[in-house]
Amino acid sequence: MSLMAALNQKALSHGVPISVHLDVTYRCNERCEHCYLDHDGDGEMTTAQILNLLDQLAAAGVFFLTISGGEPLVRRDCFEIIEYTRALRFNVKLKTNAVLIREREARRLRELNVEQVQISVYSHRAEVHDGISKLPGSLNRTLAGIRLLRAHGLKVTLANVLMKSNLHDSEGVRRLAAEVGAHYTLDPTITPMMSGDTSVLRLRLPSSSLRSVFQNPDLVGDVAEFCAPPPPLDDDTLEGLPCSAGHTACYVSPCGELYPCVQFPISCGNVREQRFLDIWRNSPQLLEVRSIRGKDLTTCSSCNHLGTCTRCPGLAFMEGNMRGPSSADCEKSFVRTGIVSAGMLARASATSPAPSGLVQIRPFAV
Protein backbone atom coordinates (compact mmCIF):
# COMPACT_ATOMS: atom_id res chain seq x y z
CA MET A 1 0.00 0.00 0.00
CA SER A 2 1.40 3.42 -0.93
CA LEU A 3 1.90 6.04 1.76
CA MET A 4 -0.90 8.11 0.19
CA ALA A 5 -3.29 5.15 0.30
CA ALA A 6 -2.26 4.47 3.90
CA LEU A 7 -2.86 8.13 4.74
CA ASN A 8 -6.37 8.02 3.28
CA GLN A 9 -7.11 4.76 5.08
CA LYS A 10 -5.92 6.21 8.37
CA ALA A 11 -7.98 9.37 7.86
CA LEU A 12 -11.03 7.20 7.16
CA SER A 13 -10.54 5.07 10.25
CA HIS A 14 -10.08 8.18 12.43
CA GLY A 15 -13.00 10.06 10.85
CA VAL A 16 -10.67 12.85 9.72
CA PRO A 17 -11.56 15.13 6.80
CA ILE A 18 -8.13 14.93 5.22
CA SER A 19 -9.15 16.96 2.11
CA VAL A 20 -11.27 20.09 1.96
CA HIS A 21 -12.23 22.18 -1.05
CA LEU A 22 -12.92 25.77 -0.02
CA ASP A 23 -14.44 28.23 -2.48
CA VAL A 24 -13.66 31.70 -1.14
CA THR A 25 -15.73 33.76 -3.55
CA TYR A 26 -18.63 33.61 -5.99
CA ARG A 27 -17.13 36.46 -7.99
CA CYS A 28 -15.17 35.83 -11.14
CA ASN A 29 -13.64 37.83 -13.97
CA GLU A 30 -14.70 35.10 -16.39
CA ARG A 31 -18.13 33.68 -17.17
CA CYS A 32 -17.28 30.14 -18.25
CA GLU A 33 -20.38 28.67 -19.80
CA HIS A 34 -20.16 25.36 -17.93
CA CYS A 35 -19.38 26.73 -14.43
CA TYR A 36 -21.15 25.11 -11.46
CA LEU A 37 -21.25 28.31 -9.41
CA ASP A 38 -23.78 31.13 -9.52
CA HIS A 39 -21.60 34.26 -9.69
CA ASP A 40 -24.39 36.43 -8.37
CA GLY A 41 -24.39 34.55 -5.08
CA ASP A 42 -23.84 36.78 -2.08
CA GLY A 43 -23.03 36.49 1.60
CA GLU A 44 -19.40 35.50 1.14
CA MET A 45 -17.52 34.81 4.34
CA THR A 46 -15.45 37.68 5.68
CA THR A 47 -11.69 37.49 6.14
CA ALA A 48 -12.12 36.86 9.85
CA GLN A 49 -14.65 34.11 9.24
CA ILE A 50 -12.37 32.38 6.75
CA LEU A 51 -9.32 32.59 9.02
CA ASN A 52 -11.40 31.23 11.87
CA LEU A 53 -12.58 28.39 9.64
CA LEU A 54 -8.97 27.63 8.66
CA ASP A 55 -8.04 27.33 12.34
CA GLN A 56 -10.87 24.86 12.76
CA LEU A 57 -9.90 22.88 9.66
CA ALA A 58 -6.30 22.56 10.86
CA ALA A 59 -7.50 21.43 14.29
CA ALA A 60 -9.79 18.88 12.61
CA GLY A 61 -6.80 17.34 10.83
CA VAL A 62 -7.33 18.70 7.31
CA PHE A 63 -4.10 18.33 5.34
CA PHE A 64 -5.00 18.85 1.66
CA LEU A 65 -6.72 22.19 1.08
CA THR A 66 -7.97 23.37 -2.30
CA ILE A 67 -8.66 27.10 -2.56
CA SER A 68 -10.96 28.02 -5.41
CA GLY A 69 -13.96 30.14 -6.35
CA GLY A 70 -15.12 32.00 -8.46
CA GLU A 71 -11.72 33.46 -9.05
CA PRO A 72 -9.97 33.54 -5.65
CA LEU A 73 -7.62 36.35 -6.69
CA VAL A 74 -10.50 38.83 -7.04
CA ARG A 75 -10.65 38.85 -3.23
CA ARG A 76 -8.46 41.66 -1.92
CA ASP A 77 -7.57 39.45 1.04
CA CYS A 78 -6.66 36.44 -1.12
CA PHE A 79 -2.98 36.51 -0.19
CA GLU A 80 -3.80 37.09 3.46
CA ILE A 81 -5.87 33.91 3.30
CA ILE A 82 -3.18 31.93 1.46
CA GLU A 83 -0.47 33.14 3.86
CA TYR A 84 -2.61 31.95 6.72
CA THR A 85 -3.21 28.54 5.16
CA ARG A 86 0.52 28.07 4.82
CA ALA A 87 1.22 29.29 8.33
CA LEU A 88 -1.13 26.50 9.41
CA ARG A 89 0.88 24.13 7.21
CA PHE A 90 -1.87 23.02 4.87
CA ASN A 91 -0.87 21.43 1.59
CA VAL A 92 -2.42 24.07 -0.65
CA LYS A 93 -3.68 23.74 -4.18
CA LEU A 94 -4.92 26.93 -5.78
CA LYS A 95 -7.45 26.85 -8.59
CA THR A 96 -7.37 30.05 -10.62
CA ASN A 97 -7.74 31.19 -14.19
CA ALA A 98 -4.35 32.98 -13.81
CA VAL A 99 -5.66 36.10 -15.56
CA LEU A 100 -4.67 38.21 -12.52
CA ILE A 101 -1.26 36.58 -12.02
CA ARG A 102 1.56 39.05 -12.45
CA GLU A 103 5.21 38.88 -11.40
CA ARG A 104 4.36 39.84 -7.80
CA GLU A 105 1.63 37.24 -7.41
CA ALA A 106 3.72 34.45 -8.96
CA ARG A 107 6.68 35.25 -6.74
CA ARG A 108 4.53 35.36 -3.60
CA LEU A 109 2.85 32.03 -4.37
CA ARG A 110 6.30 30.48 -4.74
CA GLU A 111 7.51 32.05 -1.49
CA LEU A 112 4.48 30.62 0.25
CA ASN A 113 5.24 27.16 -1.12
CA VAL A 114 1.80 26.62 -2.57
CA GLU A 115 1.94 22.99 -3.64
CA GLN A 116 0.19 23.31 -6.98
CA VAL A 117 -1.72 25.77 -9.13
CA GLN A 118 -4.49 24.37 -11.32
CA ILE A 119 -5.66 26.42 -14.25
CA SER A 120 -8.49 25.69 -16.66
CA VAL A 121 -7.41 25.92 -20.28
CA TYR A 122 -10.12 24.97 -22.76
CA SER A 123 -8.22 25.33 -26.00
CA HIS A 124 -4.93 26.38 -27.55
CA ARG A 125 -7.00 28.62 -29.85
CA ALA A 126 -7.98 31.99 -28.42
CA GLU A 127 -11.31 32.09 -30.21
CA VAL A 128 -12.38 28.80 -28.62
CA HIS A 129 -10.97 29.40 -25.11
CA ASP A 130 -12.25 32.98 -24.94
CA GLY A 131 -15.58 31.83 -26.38
CA ILE A 132 -16.01 29.51 -23.39
CA SER A 133 -14.63 31.89 -20.74
CA LYS A 134 -16.57 34.84 -22.24
CA LEU A 135 -13.57 37.07 -21.48
CA PRO A 136 -11.87 38.46 -24.60
CA GLY A 137 -8.11 38.05 -24.43
CA SER A 138 -8.33 35.56 -21.57
CA LEU A 139 -6.24 32.81 -23.19
CA ASN A 140 -3.31 35.15 -23.72
CA ARG A 141 -3.55 36.50 -20.20
CA THR A 142 -3.92 33.00 -18.74
CA LEU A 143 -0.87 31.78 -20.66
CA ALA A 144 1.15 34.77 -19.50
CA GLY A 145 0.20 33.94 -15.92
CA ILE A 146 1.10 30.28 -16.40
CA ARG A 147 4.53 31.19 -17.78
CA LEU A 148 5.22 33.43 -14.79
CA LEU A 149 4.19 30.69 -12.37
CA ARG A 150 6.43 28.20 -14.15
CA ALA A 151 9.31 30.70 -14.25
CA HIS A 152 9.10 30.83 -10.46
CA GLY A 153 9.18 27.05 -10.25
CA LEU A 154 5.56 26.43 -9.27
CA LYS A 155 3.89 23.18 -10.20
CA VAL A 156 1.10 23.96 -12.66
CA THR A 157 -1.66 21.71 -13.94
CA LEU A 158 -3.68 22.60 -17.00
CA ALA A 159 -7.20 21.29 -16.49
CA ASN A 160 -8.85 20.68 -19.81
CA VAL A 161 -12.61 20.40 -19.36
CA LEU A 162 -13.88 18.82 -22.53
CA MET A 163 -17.25 19.74 -24.01
CA LYS A 164 -18.85 20.04 -27.42
CA SER A 165 -17.28 23.38 -28.23
CA ASN A 166 -13.64 22.33 -27.60
CA LEU A 167 -13.83 18.64 -28.40
CA HIS A 168 -11.09 18.76 -31.02
CA ASP A 169 -8.64 20.86 -29.01
CA SER A 170 -7.43 18.46 -26.33
CA GLU A 171 -4.30 17.61 -28.31
CA GLY A 172 -3.51 21.32 -28.66
CA VAL A 173 -3.89 21.90 -24.91
CA ARG A 174 -1.75 18.84 -24.21
CA ARG A 175 1.01 20.24 -26.43
CA LEU A 176 0.66 23.60 -24.71
CA ALA A 177 1.08 21.93 -21.30
CA ALA A 178 4.23 20.15 -22.49
CA GLU A 179 5.59 23.40 -23.93
CA VAL A 180 5.25 25.30 -20.63
CA GLY A 181 6.26 22.33 -18.45
CA ALA A 182 2.85 21.87 -16.88
CA HIS A 183 0.88 18.73 -16.06
CA TYR A 184 -2.21 18.04 -18.13
CA THR A 185 -5.52 16.61 -16.96
CA LEU A 186 -8.61 16.02 -19.00
CA ASP A 187 -12.13 15.95 -17.63
CA PRO A 188 -15.10 15.19 -19.87
CA THR A 189 -17.60 15.72 -17.00
CA ILE A 190 -19.96 18.66 -17.05
CA THR A 191 -21.97 18.79 -13.83
CA PRO A 192 -25.20 20.63 -13.03
CA MET A 193 -24.82 23.93 -11.18
CA MET A 194 -24.85 23.89 -7.37
CA SER A 195 -28.25 25.56 -7.61
CA GLY A 196 -29.58 22.46 -9.38
CA ASP A 197 -29.78 24.21 -12.77
CA THR A 198 -29.13 21.51 -15.37
CA SER A 199 -29.10 23.73 -18.45
CA VAL A 200 -25.28 23.45 -18.65
CA LEU A 201 -25.64 19.73 -19.42
CA ARG A 202 -26.39 20.68 -23.01
CA LEU A 203 -22.63 21.28 -23.32
CA ARG A 204 -21.74 17.66 -22.51
CA LEU A 205 -20.00 15.53 -25.09
CA PRO A 206 -22.29 13.12 -26.94
CA SER A 207 -21.52 9.39 -26.59
CA SER A 208 -19.91 9.22 -30.02
CA SER A 209 -17.36 11.88 -29.04
CA LEU A 210 -16.80 10.36 -25.63
CA ARG A 211 -15.92 7.09 -27.37
CA SER A 212 -13.18 8.75 -29.38
CA VAL A 213 -11.76 10.25 -26.17
CA PHE A 214 -11.76 6.87 -24.42
CA GLN A 215 -10.04 5.24 -27.40
CA ASN A 216 -7.22 7.78 -27.48
CA PRO A 217 -4.08 6.35 -25.82
CA ASP A 218 -2.61 9.85 -25.45
CA LEU A 219 -5.52 10.71 -23.16
CA VAL A 220 -6.30 7.48 -21.31
CA GLY A 221 -3.04 5.54 -21.45
CA ASP A 222 -3.51 1.82 -22.03
CA VAL A 223 -6.78 1.71 -24.01
CA ALA A 224 -7.20 -2.07 -23.60
CA GLU A 225 -6.91 -1.77 -19.83
CA PHE A 226 -9.03 1.40 -19.64
CA CYS A 227 -11.82 -0.14 -21.71
CA ALA A 228 -11.59 -3.66 -20.26
CA PRO A 229 -14.84 -5.36 -19.20
CA PRO A 230 -15.45 -5.07 -15.46
CA PRO A 231 -14.53 -8.00 -13.23
CA PRO A 232 -17.40 -9.89 -11.55
CA LEU A 233 -18.84 -8.25 -8.43
CA ASP A 234 -17.18 -9.33 -5.21
CA ASP A 235 -17.77 -8.78 -1.49
CA ASP A 236 -15.10 -6.07 -1.22
CA THR A 237 -16.88 -4.02 -3.87
CA LEU A 238 -20.28 -4.53 -2.26
CA GLU A 239 -18.95 -3.54 1.16
CA GLY A 240 -16.94 -0.66 -0.30
CA LEU A 241 -17.59 3.08 -0.11
CA PRO A 242 -18.94 4.89 -3.16
CA CYS A 243 -16.26 7.63 -2.92
CA SER A 244 -14.45 9.86 -0.43
CA ALA A 245 -17.19 12.54 -0.34
CA GLY A 246 -18.33 13.01 3.26
CA HIS A 247 -15.93 10.30 4.47
CA THR A 248 -12.52 11.97 4.22
CA ALA A 249 -13.42 14.99 2.10
CA CYS A 250 -15.90 17.83 1.95
CA TYR A 251 -16.63 21.16 0.29
CA VAL A 252 -17.29 24.57 1.85
CA SER A 253 -18.99 27.18 -0.32
CA PRO A 254 -18.17 30.92 -0.28
CA CYS A 255 -21.03 31.59 2.13
CA GLY A 256 -19.95 28.79 4.48
CA GLU A 257 -22.35 26.01 3.52
CA LEU A 258 -20.76 22.61 3.99
CA TYR A 259 -21.42 19.85 1.46
CA PRO A 260 -19.95 16.34 1.09
CA CYS A 261 -18.37 17.45 -2.20
CA VAL A 262 -18.47 20.29 -4.70
CA GLN A 263 -20.55 17.98 -6.92
CA PHE A 264 -22.89 16.89 -4.12
CA PRO A 265 -25.26 19.78 -3.29
CA ILE A 266 -26.85 18.43 -0.12
CA SER A 267 -26.35 21.09 2.52
CA CYS A 268 -25.05 19.69 5.81
CA GLY A 269 -24.83 22.93 7.81
CA ASN A 270 -23.15 26.32 7.76
CA VAL A 271 -19.77 27.00 9.35
CA ARG A 272 -20.88 30.54 10.20
CA GLU A 273 -23.54 29.08 12.48
CA GLN A 274 -21.94 25.90 13.77
CA ARG A 275 -18.44 24.72 14.44
CA PHE A 276 -16.93 22.79 11.54
CA LEU A 277 -16.32 19.64 13.58
CA ASP A 278 -19.88 19.66 14.94
CA ILE A 279 -21.19 19.59 11.38
CA TRP A 280 -18.60 17.08 10.23
CA ARG A 281 -19.34 14.68 13.07
CA ASN A 282 -23.07 15.12 13.60
CA SER A 283 -24.78 16.36 10.45
CA PRO A 284 -27.67 13.95 9.66
CA GLN A 285 -26.93 14.40 5.96
CA LEU A 286 -23.28 13.41 6.35
CA LEU A 287 -24.22 10.48 8.59
CA GLU A 288 -26.58 9.28 5.89
CA VAL A 289 -23.94 9.65 3.16
CA ARG A 290 -21.47 7.72 5.34
CA SER A 291 -23.92 4.89 5.94
CA ILE A 292 -24.05 3.92 2.26
CA ARG A 293 -22.08 0.93 0.98
CA GLY A 294 -21.99 -0.58 -2.49
CA LYS A 295 -24.55 -3.21 -1.50
CA ASP A 296 -27.01 -0.45 -0.49
CA LEU A 297 -27.19 1.11 -3.95
CA THR A 298 -30.64 0.57 -5.39
CA THR A 299 -29.69 -0.38 -8.92
CA CYS A 300 -25.89 -0.28 -9.04
CA SER A 301 -25.50 -3.03 -6.41
CA SER A 302 -26.46 -5.54 -9.12
CA CYS A 303 -24.38 -3.88 -11.85
CA ASN A 304 -21.11 -5.47 -12.92
CA HIS A 305 -19.66 -2.02 -13.49
CA LEU A 306 -19.89 -1.18 -9.77
CA GLY A 307 -16.23 -1.84 -8.97
CA THR A 308 -14.83 0.14 -11.89
CA CYS A 309 -17.55 2.74 -12.55
CA THR A 310 -16.86 6.40 -11.83
CA ARG A 311 -20.35 6.64 -10.31
CA CYS A 312 -20.72 10.00 -8.57
CA PRO A 313 -23.17 9.95 -5.64
CA GLY A 314 -23.56 13.71 -6.02
CA LEU A 315 -24.70 13.42 -9.62
CA ALA A 316 -27.02 10.58 -8.55
CA PHE A 317 -28.39 12.86 -5.82
CA MET A 318 -29.04 15.57 -8.40
CA GLU A 319 -30.97 12.99 -10.40
CA GLY A 320 -33.15 12.37 -7.35
CA ASN A 321 -31.54 9.56 -5.33
CA MET A 322 -28.07 9.49 -3.76
CA ARG A 323 -28.32 5.67 -3.69
CA GLY A 324 -29.30 5.48 -7.34
CA PRO A 325 -27.27 5.46 -10.54
CA SER A 326 -25.79 8.55 -12.13
CA SER A 327 -26.81 8.45 -15.78
CA ALA A 328 -23.69 10.31 -16.92
CA ASP A 329 -21.49 7.66 -15.29
CA CYS A 330 -23.66 4.82 -16.63
CA GLU A 331 -23.05 6.27 -20.07
CA LYS A 332 -19.30 6.51 -19.49
CA SER A 333 -19.12 2.88 -18.32
CA PHE A 334 -21.09 1.79 -21.37
CA VAL A 335 -19.06 3.85 -23.83
CA ARG A 336 -15.84 2.66 -22.24
CA THR A 337 -16.62 -1.08 -22.23
CA GLY A 338 -19.54 -1.57 -24.61
CA ILE A 339 -21.44 -3.28 -21.77
CA VAL A 340 -24.84 -1.87 -20.82
CA SER A 341 -25.16 -0.83 -17.17
CA ALA A 342 -27.94 -1.86 -14.77
CA GLY A 343 -28.97 1.79 -14.56
CA MET A 344 -29.42 1.99 -18.34
CA LEU A 345 -31.52 -1.17 -18.33
CA ALA A 346 -33.66 0.17 -15.48
CA ARG A 347 -34.24 3.45 -17.28
CA ALA A 348 -35.09 1.64 -20.52
CA SER A 349 -37.65 -0.57 -18.82
CA ALA A 350 -39.14 2.39 -16.96
CA THR A 351 -39.62 4.36 -20.17
CA SER A 352 -40.79 1.47 -22.41
CA PRO A 353 -44.58 1.20 -22.84
CA ALA A 354 -46.06 -1.71 -20.94
CA PRO A 355 -47.07 -4.59 -23.21
CA SER A 356 -50.81 -4.73 -23.80
CA GLY A 357 -50.91 -8.50 -23.42
CA LEU A 358 -48.71 -11.53 -23.29
CA VAL A 359 -48.03 -13.40 -26.50
CA GLN A 360 -46.66 -16.85 -26.00
CA ILE A 361 -44.72 -18.32 -28.87
CA ARG A 362 -44.38 -22.07 -29.10
CA PRO A 363 -42.96 -24.18 -31.84
CA PHE A 364 -45.48 -26.07 -33.86
CA ALA A 365 -45.81 -29.69 -32.93
CA VAL A 366 -44.65 -31.85 -35.78
Add this chain to the structure above:
Amino acid sequence: MNEKYIARSSAVAARQLGGEMIIMSAADSTLFSLNETATVIWQAADGKTPLSDIVQLHVCQEFDVEPEQAYRDAVELAGELARHGILLLSDEPVSDAPLESVKRS
Protein backbone atom coordinates in the same frame (compact mmCIF):
# COMPACT_ATOMS: atom_id res chain seq x y z
CA MET B 1 29.89 18.44 22.02
CA ASN B 2 28.50 21.17 19.79
CA GLU B 3 24.88 21.96 20.49
CA LYS B 4 22.45 21.38 17.66
CA TYR B 5 19.35 23.46 17.00
CA ILE B 6 16.44 22.37 14.84
CA ALA B 7 13.54 24.31 13.34
CA ARG B 8 10.57 23.16 11.30
CA SER B 9 10.88 24.18 7.68
CA SER B 10 8.22 26.63 6.51
CA ALA B 11 8.35 25.02 3.06
CA VAL B 12 6.49 21.87 4.03
CA ALA B 13 2.91 20.92 4.73
CA ALA B 14 2.36 18.99 7.94
CA ARG B 15 -0.45 17.58 10.01
CA GLN B 16 -0.71 15.15 12.89
CA LEU B 17 -2.89 12.16 12.18
CA GLY B 18 -3.43 9.46 14.77
CA GLY B 19 -0.20 10.12 16.67
CA GLU B 20 1.97 10.36 13.56
CA MET B 21 3.06 13.45 11.69
CA ILE B 22 2.32 13.54 7.98
CA ILE B 23 4.67 15.82 6.08
CA MET B 24 4.84 16.71 2.41
CA SER B 25 7.94 18.29 1.01
CA ALA B 26 7.18 21.27 -1.20
CA ALA B 27 10.38 20.69 -3.15
CA ASP B 28 9.41 17.36 -4.67
CA SER B 29 5.96 16.52 -3.22
CA THR B 30 7.40 13.55 -1.37
CA LEU B 31 5.17 12.37 1.45
CA PHE B 32 6.71 11.41 4.78
CA SER B 33 5.19 9.82 7.85
CA LEU B 34 7.03 10.38 11.13
CA ASN B 35 6.64 7.86 13.92
CA GLU B 36 5.65 8.98 17.42
CA THR B 37 9.20 9.70 18.60
CA ALA B 38 10.08 11.65 15.49
CA THR B 39 6.78 13.51 15.79
CA VAL B 40 7.66 14.64 19.31
CA ILE B 41 11.02 15.96 18.06
CA TRP B 42 9.38 17.71 15.08
CA GLN B 43 6.83 19.42 17.31
CA ALA B 44 9.50 20.62 19.71
CA ALA B 45 11.73 21.94 16.90
CA ASP B 46 11.34 25.64 17.65
CA GLY B 47 14.82 26.67 16.56
CA LYS B 48 15.65 27.91 20.08
CA THR B 49 15.69 24.83 22.27
CA PRO B 50 18.92 22.81 21.95
CA LEU B 51 18.34 19.33 20.56
CA SER B 52 19.83 17.82 23.72
CA ASP B 53 17.15 19.60 25.77
CA ILE B 54 14.43 18.43 23.40
CA VAL B 55 15.59 14.86 23.86
CA GLN B 56 15.82 15.32 27.64
CA LEU B 57 12.53 17.19 28.07
CA HIS B 58 10.34 15.44 25.55
CA VAL B 59 11.74 12.16 24.24
CA CYS B 60 13.09 10.79 27.53
CA GLN B 61 10.01 11.99 29.40
CA GLU B 62 7.57 10.29 27.05
CA PHE B 63 9.47 7.18 26.00
CA ASP B 64 11.46 4.62 27.92
CA VAL B 65 14.85 5.23 26.29
CA GLU B 66 18.42 5.61 27.42
CA PRO B 67 19.34 9.34 27.13
CA GLU B 68 22.66 9.00 25.27
CA GLN B 69 21.25 6.56 22.76
CA ALA B 70 18.16 8.76 22.37
CA TYR B 71 20.36 11.77 21.62
CA ARG B 72 22.43 9.89 19.02
CA ASP B 73 19.22 8.71 17.35
CA ALA B 74 17.79 12.23 17.44
CA VAL B 75 20.90 13.70 15.77
CA GLU B 76 20.70 11.05 13.07
CA LEU B 77 16.98 11.70 12.56
CA ALA B 78 17.48 15.48 12.44
CA GLY B 79 20.20 15.04 9.81
CA GLU B 80 17.96 12.81 7.75
CA LEU B 81 15.02 15.24 7.93
CA ALA B 82 17.32 18.15 7.14
CA ARG B 83 18.54 16.36 4.00
CA HIS B 84 14.91 16.19 2.85
CA GLY B 85 14.37 19.88 3.62
CA ILE B 86 11.85 19.11 6.35
CA LEU B 87 13.93 20.46 9.24
CA LEU B 88 16.53 23.19 9.43
CA LEU B 89 19.58 21.97 11.36
CA SER B 90 22.14 24.40 12.73
CA ASP B 91 24.88 24.83 15.32
CA GLU B 92 23.26 28.18 16.21
CA PRO B 93 19.72 29.00 17.28
CA VAL B 94 17.48 29.36 14.24
CA SER B 95 15.11 32.33 14.06
CA ASP B 96 11.39 31.67 13.67
CA ALA B 97 10.36 30.54 10.23
CA PRO B 98 8.71 33.57 8.56
CA LEU B 99 5.31 31.93 8.23
CA GLU B 100 5.07 31.14 11.91
CA SER B 101 4.63 34.83 12.65
CA VAL B 102 1.56 35.01 10.42
CA LYS B 103 -0.45 32.84 12.79
CA ARG B 104 -2.66 34.70 15.19
CA SER B 105 -2.27 34.21 18.91
